[in-house]
Amino acid sequence: MSFQQWSALLKEGFNATSFVATYLCFLHVTNTYLFTHAWVYGPSMLPTFSVTGNLVLAERVSTRLGKVGRGDVVLIRSPQNPRKVVTKRLVGMEGDTITYVVDPKNSDRRETIVVPKGHVWIEGDNIYATSDSRKFGPVPYGLLHGRVFCK
Amino acid sequence: MNFQQWSALMKEGFNVTSFVATYLCFLHVTNTYLFTHAWVYGPSMLPTFSVTGNLVLAERVSTRLGKVGRGDVVLIRSPQNPRKVVTKRLVGMEGDKITYVVDPKNSDRRETIVVPKGHVWIEGDNIYATSDSRKFGPVPYGLLHGRVFCKVSDLKSFMDCIFFSFLFFFL
Numbered sequence: 001m002s003f004q005q006w007s008a009l010l011k012e013g014f015n016a017t018s019f020v021a022t023y024l025c026f027l028h029v030t031n032t033y034l035f036t037h038a039w040v041y042g043p044s045m046l047p048t049f050s051v052t053g054n055l056v057l058a059e060r061v062s063t064r065l066g067k068v069g070r071g072d073v074v075l076i077r078s079p080q081n082p083r084k085v086v087t088k089r090l091v092g093m094e095g096d097t098i099t100y101v102v103d104p105k106n107s108d109r110r111e112t113i114v115v116p117k118g119h120v121w122i123e124g125d126n127i128y129a130t131s132d133s134r135k136f137g138p139v140p141y142g143l144l145h146g147r148v149f150c151k
Numbered sequence: 152m153n154f155q156q157w158s159a160l161m162k163e164g165f166n167v168t169s170f171v172a173t174y175l176c177f178l179h180v181t182n183t184y185l186f187t188h189a190w191v192y193g194p195s196m197l198p199t200f201s202v203t204g205n206l207v208l209a210e211r212v213s214t215r216l217g218k219v220g221r222g223d224v225v226l227i228r229s230p231q232n233p234r235k236v237v238t239k240r241l242v243g244m245e246g247d248k249i250t251y252v253v254d255p256k257n258s259d260r261r262e263t264i265v266v267p268k269g270h271v272w273i274e275g276d277n278i279y280a281t282s283d284s285r286k287f288g289p290v291p292y293g294l295l296h297g298r299v300f301c302k303v304s305d306l307k308s309f310m311d312c313i314f315f316s317f318l319f320f321f322l
Contacts, residue, residue, distance in 0.1 A: 025176035032183070066233075077293035080269040082217075118231040142228035143293050 035059040036146055038075055040087045044130035048073065049087070049151070056087070058146030068120075068147050069093065075145040076122060079136055085145050088132050092121030094141070100134050101127065113138075120144070186210040186316060187297055189226055191238040195281035199224065200238070205304060207238070208312055209297035219271075219298050220244065226296040227273060230287055236296050239283050243272030245292070251285050252278065264289070271295070 041053035049056075058075050062068045068090055078084040092098045092115045099112045104127050115121050119138035124130025133139060192204035200207070209226050213219050219241055229235040243249045243266045250263045255278050266272050270289035275281025284290060301312040 022173050022176065025173070025180055028183075029176055029179055032179075077291075078269070079291035079293065080267075082269055082292035082295075116231075118229070118233055140228075140230035140291060140294060141233035142230065143291060144233075 031060075033060060033064075035149075038085065038087070038146075038148075044124035044126055044132070045073075045087055045089075046126040046129075048089075048125045054151050056148045057150040058148045060146045062147045063144040066141075068144065070096075073148040074122065075148065076139060077143040077145055079139055079143065080131075087148065088122035088124050088130070090120055091123045091133075092138075094119055096121065102134060104128055118142075182211075184211055184215075189236065189238070189297075189299075191299075195275035195277055195283070196224070196238055196240070197277040197280075199240075199276045200302065205302050207299045207303065208301040208316065209299045210316075211297045213298045214295040217292075219295065221247075224299040225273065226299065227290060228294040228296055230290055230294065231282075238299065239273040239275050239281070241271055242274045242284075243289075245270055247272065253285060255279055269293075 036058055038056050038058055039053055040049045040056055041051065043051050062072075063074070068074060070090060070093060072090045073087060074090050075085050075087055078086050094115050094117050096115045097112060098115060098121050099110050100123070102109050102111050113121075115138050118141055120141055121133045121138050123132045123134065127134075187209055189207050189209055190204055191200050191207055192202065194202050213223075214225070219225060221241060221244060223241045224238060225241050226236050226238055229237050245266050245268050247266050248263060249266060249272050250261050251274070253260050253262055264272075266289050269292055271292055272284045272289050274283045274285065278285075301308075301315055303309045303312055
């Protein structure tokens, strides 16, 4: 190929690449600041979400502005595995006194705890099959990822 | 103004806006995935950083890939105030056994703790004036924000920083 054709091809390739890069950029900013999607599966949020999986939309504005509250279903980065983002219900904000059943399968023993400053208490809807704050304690607010608003 | 001038002005305004938006977009992606800057101040990291403040560059690759280790200075979102990002030294990874002085101003009492899975233990370099893991316990790894690799204190160190970041990312 002559130099003319080479440079025309390179120019076209560069244009296409920069278009794709800009598109991905905007997609990333939307995901970070506006809303994102997630595929939630597993038994911990029955009957709200099914075991095989649901596609949900989560918005990322309320978590940044501090406007999430009790009863919201939230996406949160797991304190045990930092690569995983899990879905649970936010049951307590900082300062709340939470009384929870420690091990519902085996006993009715309850414990009471006050949620420390800067933390939240999360529980799965299906308390018989969930690993949540009853197991790993209150979770720092900074791990909140988004608030689910649509299934 | 007639319609022609109006639409020309609108088109130019739109072009400028989309150029600025694209530039901010790239800046944001660079800040999130490559490196970011931070202004660190306060007594908790003396003598590494001064009280009045230092500009530092932190890279965001190692925290995502899980390649931070003991001895690294990290930016971490505070577990007590989710809007604040603090700078501390990473002293223990998950599974490590940490022996720390609980209250160095008043006693020499030490305690030992094992860092749980998915968490890290952070301490400020100036243990007499820092609020760190000795006070609020091990911190989940997910709160790590970045790893500080460069401190800018004068023009020479600024040039070193630029050079170092090129080396780090393109080699």
